[in-house]
Amino acid sequence: MADGFMEIGKLSFSPLFHSLFVIFMSVLKLSIATDSLSSGQSIKDGETLVSSGQSFELGFFSPEKSKNRYLGIWYKFSPETVVWVANGNNPLADLNGVLTFSDERNLVVLNQSKSVIWSSNSSRALRNPVAQLSDSGNLVVSENASSHSGEYSWQSFDYPTDTLLAGMRMGWSLKTGFQWHLTSWKSMDDPSSGDYTYGINVNGLPQLEVLYKGFTKKYRAGPQNGVHFPGTPQSEITLFKPMFVYNETDVYFEFESISDDVITIVRLNQSGLVQCILRKKESSTWDVMVSMPREPCDIYGQCGANGVCTIDKDPRCQCLQGFMPKTLEEWQMLNSTSGCIMKVQLNCSRQEGFLKLSQLKLPDLIDFRLNKTMSLEECKVECLKNCSCRAYANSDVRGGGSGCLMWFGDLIDIRESQQVNYEQNLYIRLPASQLDSIHSPLNKKRLVTVTVASAISGLFVVGIALGIMWKSRMKGGGLQSGKEDIDLPSFDFPAISVATGHFSQANTIGVGGFGTVYKGILSTGQEIAVKRLSKSSGQGLEEFMNEALLIARLQHRNLVGLLGYCIEGEERMLVYEYMPNKSLDNFIFDDDKSSTLAWKSRFDIVIGIARGLLYLHQDSKLRVIHRDLKASNILLEVDLNPKISDFGLARIFGGDEREARTRRIIGTYGYMSPEYAFDGKFSVKSDVFSFGVLLLEIVSSRRNRGFWHQDHHQNLLGHGSSVWLHKFTSIMYWQTCFLTSFIMILSNDMNEFVQGMVASE
Structure with missing residues (x-):
């Protein structure tokens, strides 16, 4: 046979023709008009068995990008949804596979040379065996149906691969030691045994768990407590009817679909995710309803x-x-x-x-x-x-x-x-x-004392702030800080209410620690963003005053512009210029928007934020530490020019002040530097740390908080440091990652760092 050709029967074909033939045979499956196979009969590649209710089909198939052939079972209406594979670890290399019964009455798959590549290896010898594909997806080998014995010698449900069907068991036979568990495919194109198994551990009390690469546990639902597995999400229980059997002979889990109109399967994919997948019979698509593990916990x-x-x-x-x-x-x-x-x-x-x-x-x-x-x-x-x-x-x-x-x-x-x-x-x-320190009445008394003292202090601050605001109002609408009068326009409450559709929920564009932000249109046609202080907000008049006074005194193209304020009765509102692209987090953490954001645009956003920080830390009249730099506080103009916003927590450094300490740790975990989060110390380096986290999020489109990886327990910062060298896919990406590495080791001089960054543009 010439090189590059293969022989099928007595004919030689090129590899290209072979591939086309595989595709053709996959499409043109010749279903034989039965759901069973008797001794002396066989099924060749291209022929299939179909269950009596037309739900399942059995035959030979090839995964999408594979040339190998496997015996499998799939949904007849969804050929790509293979639910069981016989010879996953021993594939056929050609189209000459045959399913038949051996002389020993075992169900076998033979290759072209008639060698057995898979066998049911039944322990019971049958005189007249019949293999029947049931409407539950179970392939059962039993005595000829005419005997009506109701017993079987082998069934595919006892040997699950990566999919659990309704009525299929997962667990152990305590009497024989036989185990039912799922094993992932090695890849989407290779159904051989992968790295993950999912089953029940019967050490003491039964526990559901995933084992990764041997016996390393990746997820555990917890011990069965007589009712359920407490680590299983509540939503998963409503997707099917779970049944758990735990007695002297067996411990296993199985389920039933919630209705006849819904098909539910549990699948362990090649990445180690246990997925509950559902399809309505009138639908043409499968929906992944739950994936475990699905969150860091x-x-x-x-x-x-x-x-x-x-x-x-x-x-x-x-x-x-x-x-x-x-x-x-x-x-x-x-x-x-x-x-x-x-x-x-x-x-x-x-x-x-x-x-x-x-x-x-x-x-x-x-x-x-x-x-x-x-x-x-x-x-x-x-x-x-x-x-x-x-x-x-x-x-x-x-x-x-x-x-x-x-x-x-x-x-x-x-x-x-x-x-x-x-x-x-x-x-x-x-x-x-x-135990005494946890339950001590003295601790409770101290807690009450601290609470009362905090309330009194808060009232004192509010009184001072109200006095300042009242004095400011008497002077014609400006806000005053110390001796310096800052002139800001004052808006009437009715005008803002009309502009925002009376604070309609449809006009809500964001919610933060201060309160809700609404989009509005003034009578002049100008679009505005209105931040309204919530009565339940953890922030209050102090932050309101701080933000109004700071933004009024700071002017830079990468800082948000404040148009005015409103103080009437208990209402406290700040009026900003409207940003049509909203905040950065809505952009980079949205799959659709993020996929359209080029590396050049990301780099320009990073540069813009750096310019704003440089202005705050060095070039403005005041040295300002933002203390809450994060993706949701970066607003984007139409051209994606970034603007730093939300100065409610910002602090002004005077003179030669380089560092300060506070007992009031406020901000956002995940962006806080360790010395601030645990010791209350903050400086320009605190903003540098937050900037570094933000930069990693811009590069990866992943949140630092909530990030998890199946191979380790690091957050995005730790993960980024271990993989950034392998992610250089473009010049712009390389520049960004290079800067990220500098952020992570932190320069001693923030200004030199940011100046260098801006210069690198």
Whole structure:
């Protein structure tokens, strides 16, 4: 046979013809009019079995970019949705595959030389075997239907690949040790076994978990508590009817679709995401409804030992009460994988007790003990007897709770539960001194004292601010600061109300710490943006005055322009020039808009922000530290010229002042420099740090807060430092990444750095 050609039967074809023939055969599948295959019959490549209800089809196929052939099952209405593969690890190299029964009555796939490349390897010998494709997608081998035995010797449902269908099990047979689990494809074009498996761990209590590259856990839904898996999102439960069986012989999970009009599958993709995918029968597309892991708290051990991953707190990782960060420097950089240690070590004395924690996914079952008959009080006593016992909980929440789980050593992979009305509590062991400090009435008294003092101080500040504003109003509408009178136009409340459609929700263009921002059109036709102080805002008159006075005194093309203000009754509003492209975060974090933003445009935005910072830090009459530089505070004009906005938290440095300290830490986590977030120290370098984070977000179109990667626990800053050398795809991108690296190591002189950056344009 000539080089470059292959032989099919007795004919030689070029590789191109072979590829075309594969495509042709994939389209023209010759379905035989039956759903079953009997002994002595066979199916060749191009022929298929179809289930009686026309739901599923079985035959040979090739993934989109592959020349190999595989025996598989797919939805008849959706050939690209393959749900089971027989010979994924042993493909056919040509179109000569045959499905038939062997002399031993096993279902086999033969290649051109009649060698067996796949076999059902049934342990039961059948006299008249029949393979039947059911309407559930299950290929079953049993005795001839005429025997009506109802028993089978083999079924494809016992050997799932990457897809779980309704009625298919995932779990273990405790009697035989047989396991049902999902295994990802190696790639979209290669159905051989990939890196990920998804199944149930039956070590003690059943747990759902993903294993990545061997036995490294990537996601864990938590132990089954008699009702559900607490780490499973509530939304996933409504997508199908889950069923969990846990008895002396079996432990497994399966599901049913929510209705006859909806098809639901669970798939483990090649990237290690467990996806719940749904399709309505009248629809032509599949929709991914849930993917796990889907957020940073889903990643196994995200907050390290004795740490808790929280859903809506900053920072995301918190130490359990009575614990503190093991490595403070790493926590300050938002890397919490080192975990937490006890503030006061246990000494196994009677002066120890337990702190009750609720709404948590229980720690991983690594070093633990389980007693299904023990009560919760007996569990507590038993845990106190053992110096190594660190926590306990009920193993079953039904009927008020029963069973005893005890943990020994560090508590790993704890997060806030996603389940509504989650009733399982965790009791962690602490020294009496720590319990007293947590529950002490003195602490509560101090809290009340601090609250009252803060309220009095706040009223004092408000009184001063109101006095200044009243004096300013008496002088004709200007705002006054100290001895200097700043002239700003004053708008009437009715005029602004009409301009914004009476603050219509349809005109809302943003919401921040100050309040809501509305788009408006004045009677002159000028478009404006109105920032209205919310009554529930954490900011108030102090920030209102600060922003009005600062922006009025600062003029630069890369700073937002303030047109005026409004003070009437309890209303406090600032009126700005309107930016049609809104804020930078709406642009770079939107997939559609971000994809159209060229690297030159991104670089120009970075340069514009740098010019604005240079003006604030050096070129203006005042040295101003912004303290809240972030994507949502960068507004974009029609030509994408950036303007720094929101000066409510800004501070003015006078004379030779280079650094200041505050006890009031305000701003946005993820953009704060560590020395400011933890010690209250801020300077021009604080803005440099925020600028560096912002620059990385502009380059990557990814948020620093909420960023996660399946291969590590670093935030965007850590991830950027490890991969930026591999991302040089253009000159503009190279320039931006080069500048990013300088930001991350921080120049000693902010002004020299920004001047150099502007000069590099």
